[in-house]
Amino acid sequence: DAGVIQSPRHEVTEMGQEVTLRCKPISGHDYLFWYRQTMMRGLELLIYFNNNVPIDDSGMPEDRFSAKMPNASFSTLKIQPSEPRDSAVYFCASSRPGETQYFGPGTRLLVL
C-alpha cells in the first residue's frame, strides 16, 4: 500500500490567493482527518470525515477554510483567500473505525 498521499508537498503563494491541498487516503479507510501543525499551536485537528461525510469541523479556523470529500479516495482542503498566518504544515490522515490513524507526508504551506 502506498500510504496516505498528499499533494503538493510544498506550496508558496501570495496573500489573497486560493490554495488547494489534496489527499488520497489509504484504500478501505473510512475516516479521513485534516490537521494543521505549527510551532505555536502544535498539531490541531481541523476537520474529519466518516464515509465521505464531515463529522466534526469545529477545528476549522474560519470561513476562509473549507474541506470536501467527493468520494472515498479523495479529499481537498481549500483556503480562500490565504493569509500569512495560514503558513503551516498541513497533514492528512486516514484510519479504519477505532483503529490507528496513518498520516501522510504533509504539505508545507508558505503564504507571503
Next chain:
Amino acid sequence: GENVEQHPSTLSVQEGDSAVIKCTYSDSASNYFPWYKQELGKGPQLIIDIRSNVGEKKDQRIAVTLNKTAKHFSLHITETQPEDSAVYFCARNQGGKLIFGQGTELSVKP
C-alpha cells in the same frame, strides 16, 4: 478538559540511556492511547499503542504503561540510539478523533 498534558517538552539523553515521556488526561471515556514519532520533514508515524484493558505493552526497546485510574500513560525507550532522536506525541481518543499532546523533542547524544 480536552487537552492531553505531555512532559517534558524537551529531553536530552546519552546514547544507551533510557528515556521516559509522560502524558496525563482527564476524560475517563478515553480507551485508546497511541504514541507517534515524527522525524524532521515527515508526518507522525505510529510506534506503539495501548488500549485501556491492559496496563503495559512492549515492543523491543519501546514500552508503554497505562494507569487508567490515575489517568496517565508513559512511553519508555530503553537503550536509546541516535536514530531515536525525533519529536514524540502522545494521544488519546475522543469519539472518532484523537487529541494530541504538545510533543516532546528527544535528543539522543552519541
